[in-house]
Amino acid sequence: MSYVPPEESAIAFGNKKSEVEETTRPTFEFDPKRSEQERVALIATDGSSDPQGGLIRFWSHSSLQQFQTCPFRLYLRRVKRIKEPDSDAANRGTLIHDEAEAYVKGEREELPSAKKADEFENRFNLLKTMYDAGKVEMEQNWGFDIDWNPIEDDGKLYKNPKLWALTKLDVFIRENPTSARIIDHKTGKKWGNEVKHGGQAMEYAISAFMRFPELEHVTTEFWYLDTGEESIRTYTRGDIMLLLPRLTTRAIKLTSATKFPPKPSDTACKWCTYPASGDCEYGGMPV
């Protein structure tokens, strides 16, 4: 399938993505000779002037990642609603997250089935104690509007037309009025993912500071349950205020985007299933 930019009239809608229709406009010509800078500029200049007026009205960590790696893949998933089959690794990740949650809540006696979960046993048991004391919240969905005002999760968060940012957390601990910890259970590797996970930690911290104005310190902890490693980062409100404009600009580029050109590369296409389903013709194309 070649990418066909939608007509302007198909763009201004809430969550009714099904209303976007194929048009007869000329297809976006992917030119492998186009520089990365030109492609980014193309995406930026093709956006709506309304920061939330693009084809995708809210972003999460994974959609932001995918928008950067290959906008067309995100378009197929979020706008065309073509679901990719879950990989074995993704299914296993979900299972281990569910097991970790059940263990902390006292609904399961065994530690999660990750390879090195036993190395985190003491910390899991401490979490369990804190959960019993009402200090730990598990599997949270935090929503924000375009001005970073929190939106309560009333069970219909995804349908709220104001939703612009969505942060999903494994564990949130309010240590005291001005300090909090966020824990993320990872089944992937730490090595090679430092930049990506650093960005995710920053997004968690920004979300916590935006949700709780009285917070002054946030610590993020990534527990790599298969390798026994961990990664801890600390943020002050001052740090975050410096990082906030950059993340906001990146996210608005996504939520105002009206064109999602393919960006094939060995790394981007390696795990993409859209070539196999016939939805993208660029799979495996070297750049």
Ligand code: SF4
């Ligand atoms: S095959 Fe490559 S270019 Fe096509 S959607 Fe997937 S990641 Fe993008």
